[in-house]
Amino acid sequence: MPIRITLDEVLAARGLKAKQVAATIGVSETHLSLFRSGKVRGVRFGTLAKLCAALGCQPGDLVAYDYDESDLAADEDDAG
Template sequence: MPVTVTLDQLLAARGMTGRDLAERIGLSETQLSMFRSGKVRGIRFSTLARMCAALECTPGDLLGYAIDPSDLAAPPEA
C-alpha cells in the first residue's frame, strides 16, 4: 500500500511518546500502535483531527502517499 504513516518522526521531533499522545487524544496505546504500524484500514476524521491538534500538524504531515499504478487496477474494497 502506498500510504505511509509518519507519526514516529513527528513524535520524535516534538519530544513526545506514543503514550503521551494516546492520553492526550483519548486513544488506547494499542489503537495508536496499530495506526503507527500501518495495520489499520482506516481512521476517523475526528481521530485524525485530534492527532493533528495535539501534534500541531496537518494530516499531510501524518500521512504520506506514493503513486502506485496498480491501485487503479485493484477492485474497490467492500
C-alpha cells in the same frame, strides 16, 4: 501498501512519546500503536483531528503516499 503512516517521524520531531499522545487524545496505546504500524484500514476524522491538534500538524503530515501505478487499476474494495 503505498500509503505510509508517518506519525513516528512527527513524534520524533516534536520529542513526544506515543504514550503521551494517546493519553492526550483519549485513545488506547494499542489503538495508536495499530495506527502507527499501518495495521488499520481507516481512521476516524475525529481521531485524526485530535492527533493534529495535539501535535500541531496537518493530516498530510501524518501520512505519505508512494506512487504505485497499480493503484489506478480497479479495486473491488473501492467499487461503489
